[in-house]
Amino acid sequence: MPDFSGRIRRHLQVLAEDIGPRGSGTEAEARAAAYVEAQLRAVLPRVWSEDFKTPGAYAWAYLVIYGLALVGALALVAAAAAAPFASGRGLAAAALVLGVGAVVVLLRENTTAGTLGGWFRQYPSRNVIGVLPPAEAEPGTAAPVVLSAHVDSAKWGLMFDPKGVHRFRALFLGGVASMALVPVLGLAIWLTGRAVLGWIAVVPAAWLLVSMALLVHREVVGTYTPGANDNASGVAAMLALAEYFAERPPRRVPLWFVATGAEEVGLVGMLDFLRRHGHELRDAAFFIFDNIGSGHPKYAVTEGMIRSYRLDSGLIDLAARIAAAHPEWGVRPARNDLMSTDALPAVRQGFRTIAFRAEDDRGLLPNWHWPTDTLDRVDVDVINTVARLAEAMIREMDGG
Ligand SMILES: [Zn+2]
Known part of the structure; x- marks a missing residue:
């Protein structure tokens, strides 16, 4: 059973504390993206970034x-x-x-x-993408898995x-x-x-x-939150998985690692990624990590605030099977109707998608979009559990 905690802790520290608040389309978001790019470059053979424009707020x-x-x-x-x-x-x-x-x-x-986003002042943002080819198979023999997390953090507001x-x-x-x-x-x-x-x-x-x-x-x-849980936790898990898999690549399944920008102002980064790469990832499975650092680890079975979209039943079954084999993890299914995540455009466009999150006893995200979303309130064990679940799912998809 891999232990990702050391790697997770290191990335959390840089993103949530050293860089800290990183609003969508800001200079701090660019620094966080540069950090992610450097980390991926250190372990993956193919890493690049893609620029796009974003409004500064959905408001x-x-x-x-x-x-x-x-x-x-x-x-x-x-x-x-x-x-x-x-x-x-x-x-x-x-x-x-x-x-x-x-x-x-x-x-x-x-x-x-x-x-309407295009009507308003635009700011530069970017996605960082890294690809790990499989160890044995020719590319194209197995569907890729896309592991994705957004790097930007949100403003607090009284509604939160x-x-x-x-x-x-x-x-x-x-x-x-x-x-x-x-x-x-x-x-x-x-x-x-x-x-x-x-x-x-x-x-x-x-x-x-x-x-x-x-x-x-x-x-x-409102000011930008440090975003330790939302979503340094997700990026830390994604980076830890990239480092781990770079040492022990899947045999058949190619892995894509995608750090999106500007999620908090309308899922702008994921929409840009799908526009550019959707055609070559038609059969891919999307794993979205968002707010996985505090509370009970969960996999989402639905997504959407107005209309509820069902996430991929094959991926849900796989997550459920692995969760059942590890009762000590305490992983459960959850419905996400609280907010939109990067899973929403993926599932709406017909991609096989699953999302991971962690919730408090009321089914809410602790410290969500609030100044208390700080490093000391994030639990590395919860992030580690979600990373383990994702790792086990990928191994299973790779043929055990
Ligand atoms: Zn988020």
Whole structure:
């Protein structure tokens, strides 16, 4: 049974403490990517990086979307206020159009990103990629495994306050529901002419306003967290596995190691990687490591905040089988509907994907997007367990 703890500890120290906060598209993110590249170069035969542009935050795109729905909601309230004098049908029609537009753009933005991102100021980011060819087989005889983790860290914001973060999903889904209610009310008023229904729109308007205020507060006041758990833990595991496998390569399975940038602002790095390499990795299995450093180690069986996507059943079965053979690890399955990870674009584009994470007793990510996401709160044993699980899965896929 390999022990990765020494290697993991070394990488964690550099990423979470020596480099520290490394916001998407910042100079510190570039330093973290350079560190990863140097580490991979030391052990792998083929290592390179790929530059791309990223917005500095996802907040601006969401503000546009929420703003569209908010204007629609206010139009409905105006229709209600004017009810004695006007039918409100024109305002209702406007709300219908704005609300439908907001929902359509939101669904795209939340699942594939990039819809509005290009409107805003762009920053340089990059992915670092290393490939380990198999020891015996000719390339192409077995499907590759892609091990991936994002190097950037996120800003803290009040919606991630540990005291209230269990309501994060409800806050987000409330925003989605508020947005969806606007065109429904618009249609109802337009059809019935009962403009007083517009008063109901006060509720979604207030919800959207609060959500927008939280987003702005986070961008203006929030600072980047050290990201020890999110996601120095995942990068440390990926690097430790690269070093380990470089010494004992799989016989048939090629391994790709991918450190993505700009995950926290819309999965921008993974989307860029799939755009460039998706065609040559059609049969590959994607292993995503994100927040694996604190709590109970888990493998995710679903992914997605709005629509739930099932991760690959073959990979899930394999993880379950190995977890069952090692009850001392305490590894369990988990549903991820709390946030989007790099697993989401991969699974949506039809790649065989599994994701690893660690959760507290409430099923939440400890210190998630909060200033307390520091090195001293990360448990190397948990990361080591996840790395062992991934190693065992790859050995099994390699033919035992
Ligand atoms: Zn993350």
